[in-house]
Amino acid sequence: MKKTFGGAALFLDRSDINTDEIIPAKYLTEVTKEALKPHCLEDLKLEGFDPKGEALRKARVVVSRQNFGCGSSREHAPWVFEVNDIHTIIAESYARIFRQNMFNGGMLAIELPREQIDRLFSMAGQGEVEILVDLSGSAITARCGDKVETYPFDISPFDRALVESGGWVEFADARY
Amino acid sequence: MGKNIAEKIFAAHLRDEPFPGAKVLDIDRVLCHEITTPVAIADLVWRGKDRVFDPTKIKAVIDHVTPAKDSKTATQAKILRDWARRHDITDFFDVGRNGVCHALFPEKGYIRPGFTVIMGDSHTCTHGAFGAFAAGVGTTDLEVGILKGVCAFREPKTIRINLTGTLQPGVYAKDVILFVIGQIGVNGATDRVIEFRGTVVDEMTMDSRMTLCNMAIEAGGTSGICLPDATTVDYLWPFIEGEYSSREAALEEFRKWHSDEDAEYEKVLDFDISNLEPQVTFGYKPDCVKAARDFERTPVDQIYIGTCTNGRLEDLRVAAEILKGRRIADNVRGIVSPATPKIFSDAMAEGIMQIFMDAGFCVTNPTCGACLGMSNGVLAEGEVCASTSNRNFNGRMGKGGMVHLMSPATAAATAITGVITDARTL
Ligand code: SF4
Numbered sequence A: 001m002k003k004t005f006g007g008a009a010l011f012l013d014r015s016d017i018n019t020d021e022i023i024p025a026k027y028l029t030e031v032t033k034e035a036l037k038p039h040c041l042e043d044l045k046l047e048g049f050d051p052k053g054e055a056l057r058k059a060r061v062v063v064s065r066q067n068f069g070c071g072s073s074r075e076h077a078p079w080v081f082e083v084n085d086i087h088t089i090i091a092e093s094y095a096r097i098f099r100q101n102m103f104n105g106g107m108l109a110i111e112l113p114r115e116q117i118d119r120l121f122s123m124a125g126q127g128e129v130e131i132l133v134d135l136s137g138s139a140i141t142a143r144c145g146d147k148v149e150t151y152p153f154d155i156s157p158f159d160r161a162l163v164e165s166g167g168w169v170e171f172a173d174a175r176y
Numbered sequence B: 001m002g003k004n005i006a007e008k009i010f011a012a013h014l015r016d017e018p019f020p021g022a023k024v025l026d027i028d029r030v031l032c033h034e035i036t037t038p039v040a041i042a043d044l045v046w047r048g049k050d051r052v053f054d055p056t057k058i059k060a061v062i063d064h065v066t067p068a069k070d071s072k073t074a075t076q077a078k079i080l081r082d083w084a085r086r087h088d089i090t091d092f093f094d095v096g097r098n099g100v101c102h103a104l105f106p107e108k109g110y111i112r113p114g115f116t117v118i119m120g121d122s123h124t125c126t127h128g129a130f131g132a133f134a135a136g137v138g139t140t141d142l143e144v145g146i147l148k149g150v151c152a153f154r155e156p157k158t159i160r161i162n163l164t165g166t167l168q169p170g171v172y173a174k175d176v177i178l179f180v181i182g183q184i185g186v187n188g189a190t191d192r193v194i195e196f197r198g199t200v201v202d203e204m205t206m207d208s209r210m211t212l213c214n215m216a217i218e219a220g221g222t223s224g225i226c227l228p229d230a231t232t233v234d235y236l237w238p239f240i241e242g243e244y245s246s247r248e249a250a251l252e253e254f255r256k257w258h259s260d261e262d263a264e265y266e267k268v269l270d271f272d273i274s275n276l277e278p279q280v281t282f283g284y285k286p287d288c289v290k291a292a293r294d295f296e297r298t299p300v301d302q303i304y305i306g307t308c309t310n311g312r313l314e315d316l317r318v319a320a321e322i323l324k325g326r327r328i329a330d331n332v333r334g335i336v337s338p339a340t341p342k343i344f345s346d347a348m349a350e351g352i353m354q355i356f357m358d359a360g361f362c363v364t365n366p367t368c369g370a371c372l373g374m375s376n377g378v379l380a381e382g383e384v385c386a387s388t389s390n391r392n393f394n395g396r397m398g399k400g401g402m403v404h405l406m407s408p409a410t411a412a413a414t415a416i417t418g419v420i421t422d423a424r425t426l
Helices: A025-029 A034-039 A054-058 A076-082 A097-104 A114-124 A157-166 A167-175 B005-013 B035-048 B071-086 B101-107 B120-128 B139-148 B174-186 B206-219 B230-241 B247-259 B311-321 B341-350 B353-361 B408-417
Strands: A009-010 A061-063 A088-091 A110-111 A130-134 A138-146 A147-152 B014-019 B022-026 B031-035 B056-061 B116-117 B133-138 B151-153 B157-164 B193-198 B223-226 B267-272 B277-279 B287-291 B302-305 B335-336 B361-364 B385-388 B402-405
Touching: A009 A054, A009 A114, A025 B071, A034 A076, A034 A130, A061 A114, A061 A130, A076 B116, A097 A157, A097 A167, A097 B139, A110 B277, A114 A138, A114 A147, A114 B022, A157 B014, A157 B151, A157 B157, A157 B302, A167 B116, A167 B139, B005 B014, B005 B133, B005 B223, B005 B247, B005 B287, B022 B174, B031 B101, B031 B139, B035 B139, B056 B071, B056 B101, B056 B385, B071 B353, B101 B120, B101 B206, B101 B302, B116 B139, B120 B133, B120 B206, B120 B230, B133 B223, B133 B408, B139 B151, B157 B174, B174 B206, B174 B267, B174 B277, B174 B287, B193 B206, B206 B223, B206 B230, B206 B311, B223 B385, B267 B277, B267 B302, B302 B311, B311 B408, B335 B341, B335 B353, B385 B408
Parallel strands: A009 A061, A061 A088, A088 A110, B031 B056, B031 B116, B116 B133, B157 B193, B157 B267, B193 B223, B302 B335, B302 B385, B335 B361, B385 B402
Antiparallel strands: A009 A130, A130 A138, A138 A147, B014 B022, B022 B151, B277 B287, B277 B402
16 A cells, blocks of 8 residues: 655654654554554653654654664564554664665655755754655655755665655565 | 675675676575564565565574563564464474574574575674674565565675784683774675674684674674684584585585685775773763773663673683672672573573572573563663673663673673673773
8 A cells, every 4th residue: 555755844853863762662562553652752862852742643754864763673663654654764774674665564764964954953943843745756845834954865776766656565576 | 707605605696686786695594583573474464465585494493582572572483483384384493402593593503604684684694603794674674585585785795804814812812803893893894794704703703703894883883794614613513524525525525605816895994902991881882982991880770681792602601600609799680681592591501501590590481581672671761781792782681771782701790790891800
C-alpha cells in the first residue's frame, strides 16, 4: 500500500536518537504494529518534547540531526512512526538498518545537508512548520507563516522503487 | 584492482542489481529469534505467502526471553515454534536446548567463511568473525529473506582497522573494541564493513574475534569481519571434516576469501594497542569510553556477566579466575548467564559455575535476559549495572538504569569491590 508523505513537522534537536528511545524494548513483545501506537518516542528525554503532547500527535514528519535511528535492528521503530501516520523522516544522516527499514516499509528517510537541517530548525524556532514532500520532483518545501523554503533531496532509484511499489516485500515478490 | 573480502563475498552471491549500486544477494543463512520473527511470520500469513525458501538454510531459536515470562512472550515463542514445525525447520532451538543466538549458531557450526548471513538482530555482525558477511536487518528484510532467500545491500565500503602490538595481560577483545568505538565514534562506520586485521586479531581465539565483531554495529558498522585462518579451521573442524581431506585443504579453500594485497579500502586505520588498558563506558553511548582506572570509586548495584558479547566459555573462565576464593561485595547483586547450554555444561565440568556460586552469583539459564531489560535482572530507576553486554543506552536494562560496559575481568573485579575496578589492581 502506498503511503502519504508530508504534513506538520516535529523537530527533535539531537543527534544519535536511538531505537530504544523511539520504542522501548519492553514493547517488543507486541505482535501487531497497532499495539505500538501509544508508545512512540516514549523514552526520549529532550527539552521541550513531550511524548504525550500535541506536537507528536499532530506530526506527519519528523526532523532530526545525525545518525537517527541508531541501535537495534527493530523495525518496530519505523512501525511506531507508521502507525502514528509519520511516514517521512528528515535528518542529516541515519543508522543503516533504520534507514533501510523505512524504505523497506515504503516510507521516506530523507537526508539533507547540515546547513539545510539547521535552517529547518531555525524556522521551527519561529512557529509551526509544515513540510510538503514532492516525491516525483525529489524536493521538500517547508512552510512557516509566510516563509517558504524548498530543498531538493537525493533518493536512489532503488529506494524510489521501494517507495513506489509500497515496500520491499512487494518489490521482491514481483521480481524474485 | 584487487578485492577485499566483503567485495569477494558480494560478487560470489550477487543475484541481481535492479539499479546501479543496489546489490541483491543470495543468502546462505537466515537466522531467526522470537522477538523480530513473529511479526514477519504474521505478515507472510496475512499476505497468503506462508512459505520458506529453504528450511535447511533457516535456523531459529527462542533466546531473548526464555522460558517465557508472561503470556505475551509465550505467544511470541509459540508463533516461532509453530512456524518452525510447519515448515520443517529442524534447526530450531527451544527451552532446554536454546541459548543466545549469536553464541549458539556459531557453536553449531552453521557459519562458514564466505557465507552471507542475515538476522533480524543488529548484533548479527558477530558472525563476521568467521569471515562471513553477516548483517543485522529489520523484519521486512527478514521476511523477504525467509520467503525468497535474498537481501538487498548497497555496494559495501570497507574500513580496514589494523590492530597491532601485543595485548597486555588482563586486557581483552572487549577492551579493544570499546577502545576502537571510542576512537571512531558511534557513527564512525555507518554503512561500512569493518575489516579487522593485524597481529592482535591473528592471535585471537574465535571467542575473542566474536566479541570484537559483535560490537561493530556499535560504531554503526554493517558487519565486522575477520579473515578466516587456521584458528577458524580448527574451530569449524568437527563440522567440516567430512568435506575436506585435511585442515590444510580447508584453509587453502577458505583463503580464496582473503582480501587481495592490492584491495581498496575507504579508510585504513592503525591502532597499536600495546599500551591499552581495560576500558569501561561512562555515558549512554558506547563511544563514551575511558580506562577503568579513571573511574573514581564508582559504585554499582548489579553485575551482569553473559550475552552475545561476553557470555562464552573463555569469558566465564576469565571471570572465574578472578572470583576464585573471593566473595562479591555485600551491596551488589551478581548475575551470570552462560550464553548456551554447551557453554553452561562445559563451565560446570570445569568447576567454573561452582566458583560463581561460591562467590555469591546467581546463575541463570542461557538467555539474553537482562541485556535488553526484559527479564532476569532488570534495573530499577537510578540503579547502576556493570555489564559485559554491548549497549549502554539510557533505559536499555530498565527505565532509568545506568549501564557501564566492560570486559568479564573488569566486571568480576567490580563485583568483588562493589565499585568499578581494574582487575589488575586487585
Ligand atoms: S544478548 Fe543482548 S545484544 Fe545479544 S542478542 Fe541478546 S539482547 Fe541482543
